Amino acid sequence: MAQYRHVTYNPVSPKPIDWTHEREWRWPLRNAPALDPNDLPPDIDNLPGLELDGPILNGIGAVVKTATQAERLICDILTQVDRGDVNEHRYEFVLALDSIASMADIRDREALEDAIDAGRIDLAPYFAISKDRAEELSEQFRQLVKSVEEKAGPPESGEIGGCWLWITDNEHEMTPALLRYNFARVTKEGNYIVELYEYSDLRSLAQREEMTLKLAERLEGEHGVHATYFSVLASDDPNGVPLYNGDELDNRKYYNFSDDADDY
Structure with a gap:
């Protein structure tokens, strides 16, 4: 827990000492393991730091x-x-x-x-976001995915893998709405991915990627939601590799914080 570090303070002495401006709260690092400063941590999530x-x-x-x-x-x-x-x-x-x-x-x-x-x-x-508004947006999204599936034509064979809608604007009200009803989740890398349950399991990965790009276009046009697709070849694990995403991501609202982290 926080500890108060005292400094010398004696305002009634012949030569008053008043360092109150240097008083501060400090939050100590507890149980820090001995690490070689030249070694990289094995897991960034376990890097010692302030609690x-x-x-x-x-x-x-x-x-x-x-x-x-x-x-x-x-x-x-x-x-x-x-x-x-x-x-x-x-x-x-x-x-x-x-x-x-x-x-x-x-x-x-x-x-x-x-x-x-x-x-x-x-x-x-x-x-x-209210429960009613979240429910309304979630249903609109579900109907939109259903519409894309119905218009996609017959299933095409090809590579298998997981494919999700990747929302790159987490400030839009659609995002918390989909999270609230478990349509969306956040991966370890911080990507907002949405399950597309209405898609046929018989469709190839490439076909579902193309469908998801169309879904993203409609979401932006009808709701102003920025999105693309996120897919993993031969796996249903969104944290797996190799990773694929749509080319449209370059124009989306997505940030890399490492470039100017020192400015915060």
């Missing part, structure tokens, strides 16, 4: 430099919540500093608080 579990850390706010970074961070936070890594109350808001007016134009504390409130992005609405 940030527990209700004491709920309501965290994150501050980043730009609106683009804020959008990427929100995407990452939603993935952590949807994958079950953290609860939905862990993060409360994200604030991009470039959304705040110049500090020189802010003359008093009240104006500063107003500017911060105006620029902060509240995360609660992302988790506030």
